[in-house]
Amino acid sequence: xxxxxxxxxxxxxxxxxxxxxxxxxxxxxxxxxxxxxxxxxxxxxxxxxxxxxxxxxxxxxxxxxxxxxxxxxxxxxxxxxxxxxxxxxxxxxxxxxxxxxxxxxxxxxxxxxxxxxxxxxxxxxxxxxxxxxxxxxxxxxxxxxxxxxxxxxxxxxxxxxxxxx
Numbered sequence: 001x002x003x004x005x006x007x008x009x010x011x012x013x014x015x016x017x018x019x020x021x022x023x024x025x026x027x028x029x030x031x032x033x034x035x036x037x038x039x040x041x042x043x044x045x046x047x048x049x050x051x052x053x054x055x056x057x058x059x060x061x062x063x064x065x066x067x068x069x070x071x072x073x074x075x076x077x078x079x080x081x082x083x084x085x086x087x088x089x090x091x092x093x094x095x096x097x098x099x100x101x102x103x104x105x106x107x108x109x110x111x112x113x114x115x116x117x118x119x120x121x122x123x124x125x126x127x128x129x130x131x132x133x134x135x136x137x138x139x140x141x142x143x144x145x146x147x148x149x150x151x152x153x154x155x156x157x158x159x160x161x162x163x164x165x
Contacts, residue, residue: 003141004104011035011131013059027062034131034161039070052106055083060108083109088117098144131161
């Protein structure tokens, strides 16, 4: 049984409101427009997401809500404060705790942790802009506890919003 991890960086956020803590920044107009497009793209790829792990930052939670609109299906979500400003190893620790009934998970979080994890799993550096998605499928993993930053995916896909507009 393979496991699929869909990594998504939050959509574009606003810097307009002075005095807001970083964790409280909302999506801007572009973010509100592109996140549903990425959900539509996931649906078109026939990615069957069973669970979402999402940072508790306002912009990641809004990204999840918008993706779900475009995806046009309900996705169970767990919000995790520790996904905010997390390292690749911390991100993987969240994946390791997943129920083994789940085969495909969407994880919405932040750079630089996501970009670094994408680089580690894909084997090459690449920019991971806002609302970017990287999909990794691992055939060697039968239990989520086995996933590590050193795992090698058998398949990967990458999509950014500018390629869809």
